[in-house]
Amino acid sequence: MTTTSSPISPSRTALVRRPSPRLAEGLVTHIERRPVDAALALRQWEDYVGVLEAHGWRTREVAPADDCPDGVFVEDTVVMFRNVALISRPGADSRKPETAAVEEAVTALGCSVNRVRGPGTLDGGDVLKTGDTVYVGCGGRTNGAGVAQLRSAFEPLGARVVAVPVTKVLHLKSAVTALPDGTVIGHPPLVDDSSLFPRFLPVPEESGAHVVDLGGGALLMAAGAPRSARLLAALGYTPVEVDISEFEKLEGCVTCLSVRLRGLYA
Ligand SMILES: NC(=O)NCCC[C@H](N)C(=O)O
Numbered sequence: 001m002t003t004t005s006s007p008i009s010p011s012r013t014a015l016v017r018r019p020s021p022r023l024a025e026g027l028v029t030h031i032e033r034r035p036v037d038a039a040l041a042l043r044q045w046e047d048y049v050g051v052l053e054a055h056g057w058r059t060r061e062v063a064p065a066d067d068c069p070d071g072v073f074v075e076d077t078v079v080m081f082r083n084v085a086l087i088s089r090p091g092a093d094s095r096k097p098e099t100a101a102v103e104e105a106v107t108a109l110g111c112s113v114n115r116v117r118g119p120g121t122l123d124g125g126d127v128l129k130t131g132d133t134v135y136v137g138c139g140g141r142t143n144g145a146g147v148a149q150l151r152s153a154f155e156p157l158g159a160r161v162v163a164v165p166v167t168k169v170l171h172l173k174s175a176v177t178a179l180p181d182g183t184v185i186g187h188p189p190l191v192d193d194s195s196l197f198p199r200f201l202p203v204p205e206e207s208g209a210h211v212v213d214l215g216g217g218a219l220l221m222a223a224g225a226p227r228s229a230r231l232l233a234a235l236g237y238t239p240v241e242v243d244i245s246e247f248e249k250l251e252g253c254v255t256c257l258s259v260r261l262r263g264l265y266a
Pocket residue numbers: 026027028029070073075076092095124125126170171173174250251252253255256
């Protein structure tokens with residue numbers, strides 16, 4: 001009798017959360033408030049989810065949080081490292097109720113679950129992972145106690161947590177994200193100190209600094225950063241553009257609309 005071991009592969013599951021009918025009331029901190037078109041936002045969100053699915057991601061909707069205007073920015077509510085989910089404690093009080101249903105969703109997916117506890121605060125948008133390095137932005141929504149808890153949760157699993165200041169934008173990932181090869185990209189006027197990153201590539205537009213690695217060299221980016229998209233294409237990547245104008249009016253970017261669970265094996 002022959003036994004075959006079943007192949008295991010990294011998960012391509014991504015959490016998303018549909019926009020609240022109260023989206024237009026979402027928080028605005030560093031930019032001027034502009035009216036949000038909720039119907040257009042919903043279509044843009046559906047397109048964004050469609051792009052994830054077209055690139056092989058199985059999307060899992062977290063239960064809607066209709067009373068939380070910022071609930072669609074699901075990235076801020078949980079940080080994944082391997083199969084461990086660290087449920088955040090958002091720095092803005094109006095966002096704290098967002099985490100309960102996210103915890104239920106990651107538990108149902110089989111993640112081990114940890115939580116940031118007060119007085120710690122941490123927003124997932126402040127956490128940038130590249131390989132085993134976990135950069136965490138401090139200064140806005142994430143405080144020192146939140147960073148300490150991130151270290152306690154993930155360093156035993158092999159993470160190297162590197163804290164960096166963020167003063168010019170809402171979250172670390174509003175300023176920088178990373179290419180699949182680990183190069184950190186950012187629009188220099190918005191980056192506090194690019195010398196903190198071992199390989200840094202400047203991009204010419206603010207939203208050009210935000211990429212979601214879809215796999216296979218494809219990078220999900222916001223429409224409206226054509227020069228950055230060309231630069232990334234010249235490096236051998238395939239930019240896939242989506243219009244997220246209504247979320248940008250609330251300081252959202254492409255990363256914040258999903259959480260990819262790559263460390264689960266299925
Ligand atoms: N990770 C992110 O970029 N999140 C965007 C959050 C925007 C929301 N209006 C907020 O201020 O919390």
